[in-house]
Amino acid sequence: MLLDNISSPADLKNLSFDQLVSLAGEIREGLFNRLTKKGGHFGPNFGFVEATIALHFVFDSPKDKIVFDVSHQCYPHKMLTGRAYGFFDETQFSKISGYSNPDESEHDFFKVGHTSTAVSLACGLAKARDLKCQNENIIAVLGDGSLSGGEALEALDFAGEQNSNFIVVLNDNDMSIAENHGGIYKNLKELRESNGKCASNIFKSFGLDYIYVDKGNDIPSLIEAFQKVKNIDHPIVVHINTLKGCGYKPAEENKELWHWTAPFNRQTAERPVSNAENYNSMTAEFLLKKMAADSTVAFVCPAVPANFGFTKQNREKAGKQFIDTGIAEEHAIALVSAMAKKGTKPVFGTHSSFIQRTYDQLSQDLCINKNPATLLVNTASVWGMNDITHLGIFDIPLMSNIPELVYLAPTNCEEYFAMLDWSIEQNKFPVAIRMPCNGIIHTTEPVQKDYSDLNKYKITQNGSKIAILALGDFFQLGEKTADYIEQQSGQKPTLINPRYITGLDKELLTELKKTHEKIITLEDGILDGGFGQKIASFYGSSPVKVYNFGLKKEFLDRYNAQEVLKNNHLTPEQIWQDIKN
Amino acid sequence: MLLDNISSPADLKNLSFDQLVSLAGEIREGLFNRLTKKGGHFGPNFGFVEATIALHFVFDSPKDKIVFDVSHQCYPHKMLTGRAYGFFDETQFSKISGYSNPDESEHDFFKVGHTSTAVSLACGLAKARDLKCQNENIIAVLGDGSLSGGEALEALDFAGEQNSNFIVVLNDNDMSIAENHGGIYKNLKELRESNGKCASNIFKSFGLDYIYVDKGNDIPSLIEAFQKVKNIDHPIVVHINTLKGCGYKPAEENKELWHWTAPFNRQTAERPVSNAENYNSMTAEFLLKKMAADSTVAFVCPAVPANFGFTKQNREKAGKQFIDTGIAEEHAIALVSAMAKKGTKPVFGTHSSFIQRTYDQLSQDLCINKNPATLLVNTASVWGMNDITHLGIFDIPLMSNIPELVYLAPTNCEEYFAMLDWSIEQNKFPVAIRMPCNGIIHTTEPVQKDYSDLNKYKITQNGSKIAILALGDFFQLGEKTADYIEQQSGQKPTLINPRYITGLDKELLTELKKTHEKIITLEDGILDGGFGQKIASFYGSSPVKVYNFGLKKEFLDRYNAQEVLKNNHLTPEQIWQDIKN
Incomplete structure (x- = not known):
């Protein structure tokens, strides 16, 4: 196997294009091996295999620095930076994390798991490089889904004013976790369809230079583009058109389902399906009923709809009462505050870890204005997600010390839905509910329906x-x-x-x-x-x-x-x- | 006085253009009266007088809803919505706040004081309107300075995908509090210089329609533009080119100084100048010395440089070691984290109230990565700013419960600078320092220099x-x-x-x-x-x-x-x- 002789990206430099293509095949085998057995992010990694090879072929990591956004597409990078064992050797799976991790390798610069941070972090490396009068390439790898997040847009604006080497690789697979939402994506589509040549160009309007690579899963095309921008003296976006899940038909065909996967059968593409009750689908079912009865009930979700049971089918059922803001948590909180102000009944939902993005909006847009929106906080528990970047154990100090917010902690299924129902129908308080995360626990005791007499234990x-x-x-x-x-x-x-x-x-x-x-x-x-x-x-x-x-x-x-x-x-x-x- | 007969915007409708111009003069007199005696935001209000008159002439508030960003430009709006007494009658100054306030009037929809929220909030009103099958106009008024903030950009992206009435008035006076920073502002300049016709257009690339009004302080031009977009069936940006401080020469000439003012003498433009020691200028002086001695020391500030003593003169002294990110607090935290990672010595500074924007970046970009950046938290005190939207009393629960952060509370001047010096030079911890806010208190006692032995009281x-x-x-x-x-x-x-x-x-x-x-x-x-x-x-x-x-x-x-x-x-x-x- 070629990978056996690659302990760092330097070992890639002498391979032929044909060998690089074979290498891509080997990397996909590594991905299959780990993901069929352990699960993990599928689509992002399969789509970014060729780009990773081309990046490491052209640039000189770790001198040149590649910063991955979310870093759920960094598995191929891990394989090329001395960590192939974490993919091929089942006994060593747990030695590597699912995200970039400086503890593992000098080729990783940050522990990253939230979206939209790479451009900012890379800007910091570039600023420091300039202050130290050094000259390496700084590269941020950003997915199209992450582009809508405030931190990414702030950073692109900042980058657009800089006058030194800075490269943003926009990995555009035309998908967030679910489909993209927002006006920006119309522009990305235009850019793809015009081979990067249409007049309107969001990156140029942010002050950045721009080139387009249509064949984002073709190693020679990518190498040519990266060689063109290597050592460039100003900020540039390399927009590459990739196929999410590339190399596995089921994933290419159902991108949302294959964004992340549990262990699965490679031949049949089957995964163990649980028919057990779960709060995600129960929540969607409950909200769909509320929506059917009242056209002012709406569910607002920043890019994680399935985690609240809003599968494609349920999104269609909800129609305009389902609103995916894309990755835009801050905006989503202000949105529901104003929706509540005007007498509709918005319910916002995201994970405990991602609501961290919204402290200021919770305080300023929502709670100072005392608008009666409902917020659902998912996986807020020691039993929630367990990666360092996705912990659900900080939301109580984060949220509960904000004045005017009513933060509820249900103790069983019936209490959860009673609280949710009350919150949707009341018009006095901003209310957040910490969704249960310790299994479905039912009670036969009668459950209180009205929670407006605050703070009664x-x-x-x-x-x-x-x-x-x-x-x-x-x-x-x-x-x-x-x-x-x-x-x-x-x-x-x-x-x-x-x-x-x-x-x-x-x-x-x-x-x-x-x-x-x-x-x-x-x-x-x-x-x-x-x-x-x-x-x-x-x-x-x-x-x-x-x-x-x-x-x-x-x-x-x-x-x-x-x-x-x-x-x-x-x-x-x-x-x-x-x-x- | 015309204003005497205007108790709501409806009373404006029958005035002639000439009368509207006179009205603008009266409004400026009201501004002068309040601001000379009480102080407040000067430049934003003087620049937005004509646009406010035109908005209320064309639209039908409160049915049509105008949402002001930051709302430090809403004084003219207050005068046209029954609150002129708060400007002309000194005994009633304190009855109105310096920001939009639904408790005061049905023409105000939100308590707002932070930047970059108006488009999001207006999107929520528009969504609710659509769910309720209503048809009023929703208008967001956004300053160019606020445009760089993540929440505003997220919201513009969201708005760009909507299919119903939505109007963003971009009040472009080519200034934030200080000068603007970011690539977006090159595009705004191009748009101004091409009369809105240049190929690159950030708003169109976000999916929004666009018109440009060059004479942003000319009532007929503004009325014409607003009439054009009234009842429009899709989202549009009306980009108006206004003069910050318009109508008062000293303010037109020194926009940064006249963004906000203490009481002043209208004839001489003089304000009481205090030569007393203050932490802002002492901090700048200290940092400039550090910068001179070490080219890797840098001060990073999201759009509030003067509040840390970085006046224009000091910014020039600092050169590339001073970095204004523009209004982009999230980005700024990730930036300093990465700068520290690469061995430079960044110091970030903003107000307690604005650092609220950055919880997730503090946690994810900075503290999980344990990068040794220094953060200064200003006006973090009961003696800080006292508007509901600018309180400095929440940062301890916000920040101090984040793992790995070292948050220091100096008790006097010498201790503050000792902590700051230690923090800049150490390379182990992310450190935040709560700047003293209770006057300059000196000590003659020896002050500890090294704080790396954590948590020793x-x-x-x-x-x-x-x-x-x-x-x-x-x-x-x-x-x-x-x-x-x-x-x-x-x-x-x-x-x-x-x-x-x-x-x-x-x-x-x-x-x-x-x-x-x-x-x-x-x-x-x-x-x-x-x-x-x-x-x-x-x-x-x-x-x-x-x-x-x-x-x-x-x-x-x-x-x-x-x-x-x-x-x-x-x-x-x-x-x-x-x-x-």
Whole structure:
């Protein structure tokens, strides 16, 4: 195998074009091997094999620096930079991450997993190069989907004013995760259709030079283009037209499905399908019913529709009541705020990790204006996504300290949908809901329908001495802990479902003082700036002892949830151990 | 006066063009009256008088909806919508805010003060209109400076795909607060110079229709253009070329100085100049010295250079070591992260209120990558800016709960510069510094130079029973409180300067338990998610009592700092009263 003799990109330089084409085949075999067995990003990597080979053939990494946007297309790059073992050797899969990672290689410069950051980061490398009077090439690799994100557009504007070497490779496969949305994409289409020659050119209007490569999966064409721009003395965009999923027919034909894949059968393209209930499809089903009954209900989603059950079919059902903003989280929050202001009923949804983009919009556009939009926060949990760039454990400190926001933590399926229904129909508060992430847990107890009497916690079990405030996804841990403590101590603890992350039930907390000596708080997120610390502060001057349980403030990476829970003393046994003395 | 008969825009409709011109004169008189006496945004309002008149002449507010970006150009709009008293009657100045405000008028739709939000908010109104099958005009008014902000660009992209009425008025005065930065501005210049006819057109490349009005301060030209686009069935940009500060020569000639003004003398254009020391100019002076000694030191600032002492003269002195990203806070954080990665020494600076834009970049681009950039956070205090949209009291919960960030709170001038110097020269941590905001306080005590031994608090007075942890700007309140308590109780309390917002000195806190019964924490920001609650959590299970003092989680507006402090029990007397029992 050619790859056996490539330990760094320097080893590519002497290969013939034919050998480079064979190399592309080998890289795809590596991708198949890892992705069929472990899963991961499929379409982006298959589409960018040739471009990666051409980049490393022309440029001199790591002196020349390639920064990947999102970096979910960097698997071929990993194979050419000494990490082929992570693809061909199943025992070593876990040694490499699914994203660029400077801990793995000197050819990676940043840990990246969010979109739209590469141009900014590359601008910083270029600025530093210029301040140090050095002269390497700086290359940002950006997908067309990422182009709509504010940070990418800000950076292109900045780049357009610079006067030194800077190369943006726009990997245009005409897809985001789902289809693209936004006016920019009409321009990209025009550019593709005119072979880069149409008058209107977004990159030129940002002040950047521009060339177009129609055959974005053809190594010689790409090499020619990259050689043309190597050592250029000003910023330029190399717009390459690639095929997402290139080299695997099912993926070329259904790009959305094959953006990311679980392990699958290469021959049949089949993946294990789960028919189990899940919150994504249940949420879509619920919202579609609301939409059918009320034409002012709308679901607004920045580019992750399927993660809320809005598959292509459901998007079509929703019609104009489904709005994909493209990757544009900031815009989406302001959008729903204004929609709510004008009396419609917008529901916004994204992941805990991506809502991080919107603090200012949550505060300024939404909460200062107190507009009654609903926000769904998905995978907000230790059981959410577990890459360092996709953690769902920071949204409580991020969001719950913003005035006027009502942030709700449902503890089971029925409570989640009751809260969602209430939020859509009320017109007083901006409301966010932390979607459950610990499996579908049903209750047969009656569930409250109206949550407008803010910050009323619910006692689900009356006891004494010890009270457990078990928030959201950790309510079941609270139940188990209550049982365990009763078993061990013979004393029944009080169990409370706080429901509201954003406020204290001071009346109930004051009442608890009379008959309780110890308060345990449990929350599915980091402790710093979170829920439990507010309870500790409330009881700070009283004799009541407070024990906050949750996660340590740290960037976890590719963790095992059970281990993390144990390390943070989040089992009933450990909790009892910690508090009993 | 014509204005006397205008209680709403409807009253404008029957005026002749000549009368409209007179009206513009009257509006400028109102602006002069308020701004000479009270100060406020000057250039944006003077430049937008004619456009405001034309908008209200053509469109039917409040049915047609005008959304102002930043809304620092909405004073003329306020005068035409029943609020002229707020400009002509000094006793009523304080009844109106300096920004759009739905509490004041049905012609204002949002409380807005940050840039780049208008297109998004207007898109939301348009979407809601379409869902409700209504048909009014939706107009976003956007300044050229705001155009570079990610949220605005995301929104333009979104708007470019819509198929219904939507009008963006681009108020192009060729200035941000300071000069514009970014490639987009080359295109705006081309458009102005070609009378809107050049081939490259950023708005068309975003999918929007476009017309250009060269005489942006000429009422008939503006009316003609607005009439052309009224009731249009698709999105369009009306690009108007206005003169910032139009109607006052000194402001036309020095646009940066007259963006905002303190009260001034209309005849002489003089303002009271303070020669007192201030942190802005001292910071610039310090950084310029560092830059002169080391060509890899750079100051990166998103469009607020003067607020860090980088006046035009100092920007020229700094040369390529000063980088204005334009309004692009997200990009700026990623930029400095990458600059630090490549071994240069970037310092970023903006206001507490604007750093809110960057949570995701702080977390992903900077802290996950642990790059040693320095961030300066200005007006982060109850003594900072006091409009609801510009509060500086939320940055501690926002920033201090991000892993890996070292957030420092200096307590005096010497400590601030020592921290800044250390941060620039170290290469281990991303560091943010909360710039002092309570006046220039000097110390004669020796100040620590090295802060790399993280989270070591400093005992500045040894005492017993009571310990006061007084963070940053509230350290002097801590000193006063310590004195007062000693006076009242005869017992000297311990006084501690925590210095580090982002971590606990567990050793010291544990030691305190032995000889102290009560811990007081003081912080200049909201309590929720902040510093004190972490201390309360630390002591939660111990007999030590903790009393957290700081601000309530709320959106304050145009407040008096002394009153707010009192309402939050932040005087030595109140603190003693609260803790003595």
